[in-house]
Amino acid sequence: MTSPNLRIAYGASLVRLGKKDDRVVALEADLGKTTQSAMFQAEFPDRYFQMGIAEQNMASTAAGFALSGMIPFIHSFAVFASGRAYDQLRNSICIPNLPVRICGSSAGLSDFGDGKTHQGVEDAALMRALPNMTVLCPADSTEVEQMMDCMLDWPGPVYFRINRNDLPFVYPVGEPYSIGKITKLRDGNNVAIFGSGVMVSRALEAAKALESEGISVRVLDISTIKPLDREAVINYAAGVDAIVTAEEHSIIGGIGSAVVEALRGVSHAPVEFVGVPDSFGISAEGYEELLTHFKLTSDEVANTVRTLLKGKK
Amino acid sequence: MANPDKIQRVKKIAWDLRADVVRMIGVGKPGHLGGSCSLAEIVAALYFEKMHFDPKALDDPNRDRFLVSKGHSVLIQYAALLELGVIPREEMGKLKTIGGILQGHPDLMTPGIEAVTGSLGQGLSIANGMALTLRLKKSPARVYVAMGDGELAEGQLWEAAMASARYKLDSLTAIVDRNRIQATGPTKDIFDIPNLEDKWRAFGWNVLSVDGHDVGAILDVLDEAAAFKGGPTVIVAETIKGKGVSFAENTAAFHNGAMSQEQYDKALVEIEESGRMAQ
Incomplete structure (x- = not known):
């Protein structure tokens, strides 16, 4: 039985990969109990490397592992994994296109208590800008497991944006996945909502609410933020009256930007973003409270749809 | 003690490599002459004497690895790989050109x-990651990495230094090319790092010193480093930036300077002369 907690699903999947392939090694920057890389440590102590609180060194060390034929997974909070070690990801890993897997754990606002310094709301923008980097953001634990199954053969570097908390299951067990796939989780004709991460389940709730008002909504999960399947975005955006993107990320550089980039040069319905405005996060007592503070709710998604449709008339 | 014939051979090769560095840079184009020339004897000793490196088996998992962390000095590594036939000679004239395979950095x-x-x-x-993998695979291969003394201001190197010691990476030999000049002036004035050997020792390293242009001493110190067990070894090599090209020696001007035709010709004449004297 898969845990609804994405980190636990991640740790368990890493162990599963470790059993399957001895090229898998894990490097940690003293957050193993949070990222759940500790599960791998317990199973494979010889293939687990505690690198201390030194993310830059960890990233370049992983490059050395990959250059010697291994598949290293490196771990930290998303904000540090992407930002603190950005230059190392860029130069040591992305230029030579190495199969390093970067686990950006506690992504977005999911580390609600620790505040601005620990909340990565711009990591996807940073990672998306790096040539060769694949950027993944699973919507639930099932998707975490499926993505991890792709990690042994995927050729270049991968950045995983992993939420810290339990998330509702949106995927039926056995739904096939491959990197790059945009999954249609609900069909509809009037509106397209592209979501990622925690916002996928919220988009589905919004769609349900809108249905009772006679608005038919299709919901798409952009779990592969990069490489983005441009053709699929264009197809899913076709024929609707409004397009909304929803993400736990800055509205600069995340899936909202990616969708608009994909739709450039193609006539399409008006687009609006639900996301974190151009600002840092803030400490809160709970995750739900913080998401509400930043209007990352199903109500906000539904209201955004209603506003767009009103403007249309 | 290193065999005199081997010493002679490596000495000669080091001068040949310098000549190729000058040829690669050419006339009127900036190139990292200074930091490449300071590494010539070390690189020659590694590739032509000490390293287990078969130019016909570049993917051999048990090959020794050499990394130039101060990547701008890669010209001297290109020269060695040219000499070994790994890089085709015709690439020499295409350094830093679109369509060539010799980039400005590795x-x-x-x-x-x-x-x-x-x-x-x-x-x-990166060298640590390689050494850790080689240990997992029970490979006898060694990893060599050359760093600049100016480069040592980078904090990541000291993170890495702690990691090498924590994992007791005795298959690793680090070399500091202590030419005492960095891009914009003397390292002492730009960002002095006093008590360098003590710093490495405090970080858990076995520290050796060498005259970085004395081939016999280099060959011996590399053996000494390889023989040390239980931790990583750093060799602090005292070198001269631009060694062998009089106008480029001990000056920041040829950290990444362009040679006039006159300077280019002079550089080749001087290097050829020194190479002959080394015979």
């Missing part, structure tokens, strides 16, 4: 290059 598009370095401070970390 890149995997060049055969024989082991890692992407040049954003300073990253090479030792």
